[in-house]
Amino acid sequence: PEPADVVAPEAEDIPELREEAKGCRRCPLWRxxxxxxxxxxxxxxxxxxxxxxxxxxxxxxxxxxVGPAGKVFDSILDDxxxxxxxxxxxxxxxxxxxxxxxxxxxxxxxxxxxxxxxxWWLDKELDLVxxxxxxxxxATAAQSLLGKAVPITKMRGDVIEREDGLRVFVTIHPxxxxxxRDREDKEAEKERFxxxxxxxxxxx
Ligand code: URA
Ligand code: SF4
Numbered sequence: 226p227e228p229a230d231v232v233a234p235e236a237e238d239i240p241e242l243r244e245e246a247k248g249c250r251r252c253p254l255w256r257x258x259x260x261x262x263x264x265x266x267x268x269x270x271x272x273x274x275x276x277x278x279x280x281x282x283x284x285x286x287x288x289x290x291v292g293p294a295g296k297v298f299d300s301i302l303d304d305x306x307x308x309x310x311x312x313x314x315x316x317x318x319x320x321x322x323x324x325x326x327x328x329x330x331x332x333x334x335x336x337x338x339x340x341x342x343x344x345w346w347l348d349k350e351l352d353l354v355x356x357x358x359x360x361x362x363x364a365t366a367a368q369s370l371l372g373k374a375v376p377i378t379k380m381r382g383d384v385i386e387r388e389d390g391l392r393v394f395v396t397i398h399p400x401x402x403x404x405x406r407d408r409e410d411k412e413a414e415k416e417r418f419x420x421x422x423x424x425x426x427x428x429x
Contacts, residue, residue, distance in 0.1 A: 242353065243264075254322050257323070258320040273356045274315070301415065318369075363397055
């Protein structure tokens with residue numbers, strides 16, 4: 226056969242793409258992580274939520290947003306009357322990056338090269354799901370989706386239209402809420418995130 230017949234066919238749906246991503250070696254992050262944590266949700270979803278990268282619990286479970294940040298995310302989606310089962314949820318980077326500290330694994334930020342390498346998968350998810358709206362949860366997701374660093378606190382709540390027409394809604398990462406110690410500040414930030422999610426519901 227001609228060489229073109231020998232190469233692996235392009236994944237035609239999300240389950241095929243998820244299968245391919247299990248063996249990804251596009252950056253070094255696969256080495257220390259447990260598994261690829263791929264996106265989840267219906268292929269005909271109107272909206273895709275993009276986080277940063279799986280955390281400790283996601284790495285073990287193989288599913289996005291199931292740990293503490295996922296709990297915050299779920300509860301605010303619920304308050305905004307967005308059904309998580311009807312949206313597609315994924316991450317900019319699909320392997321957990323961490324530093325070992327004793328028995329614990331401490332989250333470490335993916336760098337620009339890792340974000341760029343893993344964008345390969347996010348682009349394919351966008352192609353297959355074809356959402357009306359993408360929500361960038363925090364700086365890493367925004368950087369991956371927009372191809373440059375954007376100031377989240379300044380841009381939050383804005384919709385940015387990419388050259389390909391895709392609309393990107395920028396907001397904070399739910400783990401930002403988790404890290405706030407002061408109770409009043411935490412409640413205020415939760416409320417702002419809820420307002421953002423209500424806007425998302427209108428836009429999707
Ligand atoms: N934080 C993320 O960005 N993604 C997850 O899946 C979990 C925590
Ligand atoms: Fe591949 Fe992304 Fe994992 Fe890097 S982080 S190995 S690009 S799936």
